[in-house]
Amino acid sequence: MSAEVDCGRSQRTREAGRRWLELGRLVVVVVGDREGDIALFMAGLTAAGVEVHAFRDGSEALLHCGRNFPDVVVLNARLHDITSAQWTRAVRQKSTLPILVGVERADADAAGPALLAGGTSVVGRPYSAEEVLTSLSALQSSIAARRAAEGVLRHGPLDVDLQTFSARFRGRELELPLKELELLHLLLVNAGRVLAAEEIMEALWGPQPRSTSTSALKTHVQRLRAHIGDRAAVRTVRGHGYTLGYFETESQSGDPAAPTAGG
Template sequence: MTRVLIVDDDAGHRDGLSQLMSAEGYEVVTAVNGHDALYQYNYAGSDLILLDWALRGTNGIDVFLELRRTSHVPIIVVSSKDHEADKVLALEMGADDYVTKPFFGRELVARIRAVLRGYREKCQPVPRALEAGPIRMDIDRHRVTVNGQDIHLPLKEFDLLHMLLRNSGRILTRQQLLDRVWGVDYAEGVRALQCHIRRLRLKIEPAPGDPRHIVTIRGVGYRYQY
């Protein structure tokens, strides 16, 4: 069972979050302050932490920094502070998400699931060779073949194809691809992604104008299929 540590010094918020998490099937551990949070995490561990940013006494930032010093556990900051600067600070420090109070329960649950899914994907060993349909990719040698024939891919095209092959059969949104291949602050955005998809299709598709493998999911993103 996935264990969630809730760190909040407001009894009402803490109890509400506990009920919501329990109803979703999570095992819940709670802490009322920073000292308690660190003790609970070190004693019982946790798969994800919901951390109030404005704790009394030892504040949430200090707790966050101490946790990050020794652990990569996913942390979602939950705060009544709605200023952009607070959100940017939390995310730049390494928070996995930032949720503003008051929030909708279903939205928070969806964010938790997304953070846990991303964390588990990162923790999975990455295969050093991928094969899907006519394409074979050797990660270590930076080599790609289509039907046994070598093709040359610059780094970004290679990384983009790597993401598509690793998630073969799954839809990847445009934002997911931009985040993982270029980084969230890449200025060219969707236009660059479309350009690289077009170049990839020219190199791997039997008929680039009618793609069979890299399929556009209109309004969402792309899926690799074979």
């Protein structure tokens, strides 16, 4: 394959990935393959701003999907520890998680049992990041609806699960006190806009003397940044208020007009 064709494919993959940014980070779990065997596929997804997790064992992947909140699973039709149909049925008992069943062209019949068990569609192996992202375009609205129904908000590497009152940053669980969790939730709901300090204070505490709530808000912002471990996660727009920061999956991260992280 020529460098020109390879470059064109990479560009199309990045463009397909950018379409998901309005949903926040897209999380894909690949089941039944060793990372070394799908390194190029994972690299292509990562370059498009997608978070990828790979599991050789189907049972280990089931545990991961139960504890976390992936958006899509790419499932090898031929798992080595359990069958792909068993894996799919286990997921379908609790979730509408999209499951793309991966098959070799000469082994297309292998996808049948998993599809009958509730698999979403078929993708070819060896995997192509461009093909997988393109095939997911039709599922974009259903993924957003599933997140909303299950109470998950996502922005960059931040997740908040409203059913379990939990939050994660880059997959790491954040042990947030209630007020910091409420603050993070408010910022996530309003991702992309600057919230005035007065607006945040009223949402968190109701009408109170400005001196009290202003001091408390600054304290909670500082604590939230400390819990996340990234000062840029919550940015101060001087004279206006606060907003969620930009992350590396967003092209605005290099925008000179982006708000500051101080304050």
